[in-house]
Amino acid sequence: MTERRATAEKLAAFSYEVLTSAGADPDSAEATTGAMLHASLLGVDSHGIRLLPFYADCLRGGICKPKPVITIAHPRRSAVLVDADDGLGHLPTYRAMDEACAIARDTGIGMGVVINSTHFGAAGAYALAAAQAGFIGFVTCNSGAFVVPHGGKKPLHGTSPIAMAAPLEGREPYFLDMATSSIPWNKVMRYRTEGLELPPDVALDADGNYTADPHAAICLGPVGGAGFGYKGAGLAGLAEVLGAMLTGMRLSIEQSGIVLGDTKVGHFVMAIDPSTFVPAAVFAERHASYLDGFKAEPGILPAGGPEWARRIDREAKGIPLPDGLYQELAEAAEKAKVALTL
Numbered sequence: 001m002t003e004r005r006a007t008a009e010k011l012a013a014f015s016y017e018v019l020t021s022a023g024a025d026p027d028s029a030e031a032t033t034g035a036m037l038h039a040s041l042l043g044v045d046s047h048g049i050r051l052l053p054f055y056a057d058c059l060r061g062g063i064c065k066p067k068p069v070i071t072i073a074h075p076r077r078s079a080v081l082v083d084a085d086d087g088l089g090h091l092p093t094y095r096a097m098d099e100a101c102a103i104a105r106d107t108g109i110g111m112g113v114v115i116n117s118t119h120f121g122a123a124g125a126y127a128l129a130a131a132q133a134g135f136i137g138f139v140t141c142n143s144g145a146f147v148v149p150h151g152g153k154k155p156l157h158g159t160s161p162i163a164m165a166a167p168l169e170g171r172e173p174y175f176l177d178m179a180t181s182s183i184p185w186n187k188v189m190r191y192r193t194e195g196l197e198l199p200p201d202v203a204l205d206a207d208g209n210y211t212a213d214p215h216a217a218i219c220l221g222p223v224g225g226a227g228f229g230y231k232g233a234g235l236a237g238l239a240e241v242l243g244a245m246l247t248g249m250r251l252s253i254e255q256s257g258i259v260l261g262d263t264k265v266g267h268f269v270m271a272i273d274p275s276t277f278v279p280a281a282v283f284a285e286r287h288a289s290y291l292d293g294f295k296a297e298p299g300i301l302p303a304g305g306p307e308w309a310r311r312i313d314r315e316a317k318g319i320p321l322p323d324g325l326y327q328e329l330a331e332a333a334e335k336a337k338v339a340l341t342l
Helices: 008-021 026-041 049-061 090-107 124-132 185-194 230-245 280-296 305-317 323-336
Strands: 071-076 079-083 109-117 136-141 162-165 175-178 265-272
Touching: 008 026, 008 049, 008 323, 026 049, 026 090, 026 124, 026 305, 049 323, 071 090, 079 090, 090 109, 090 124, 090 136, 090 265, 124 136, 124 162, 124 175, 124 265, 136 230, 162 230, 175 305, 230 265
Parallel strands: 079 109
Antiparallel strands: 071 079, 109 265, 136 162, 136 265, 162 175
16 A cells, blocks of 8 residues: 655645734744644654644634734843744744854853744754854753653653754754653554554553553653653753743643643753854764764764654655645645645
């Protein structure tokens, strides 16, 4: 059976049409589409085009404003504060990173927060945007409580992502985009569908015990699992400090861990100009040498390696659309009264 695939260009056009039909202004629709296609091309399907029906429903249901009035302020010389006005989280976060890069171009480092925001998709989209502009980019935010702390039985943290990318001309750079949970929840869902057992120490049941049964799992463990989960819990705490405390927005325990449609959430971005500390050529050489070190042992890759390989495949062959996803997109098209020509 031939696998159904669609080009990024066709999916982008379809996404834009669905989002604008749901009321999104052109800039919001373009930014949201760009962030989703970033994820789909890199094989991060949990945050890719599969989120389109969700975002369209958020717009129609009033969870987020379709035409927000985004404002930008500079409270300090190296800082930017972007108010998302309860719109989709993608456009204000791209703008925050753009501003942080502009500041870093002048002062060497720029930091920004986004307030009054909603779900912003894959954190790596914004870190990579900074790297493509010549800066080290760092992004984090917290999310609804769905992950237990180390030694705990009840969720306290979200899957709260951390992303960083570094610039490098002529080849794919170091690129980290990770959740602070043991595995993504969508992997639990896939194991349910395929009738597989979960790896040990990644998910917990209703009694707060680790389970290998994907049908019994109701929440996740932190990176490091039962034995070393303090590492993941510590990183999730970092996301709380920068994503919630620093922005004055909601902690993970004040959000929903099940529904992605949380409002009044915050994001943190940072851009660093490497030439602030070393000549650009030195940074590039050190960066390339680090990546080359992985070539010494076959089968190992630096952070970002698997994503770059998937992007090559998907740019050449298209983005896979499994039957379930295709049906969800078809339903989104019907709601939006647009044609599905993928």
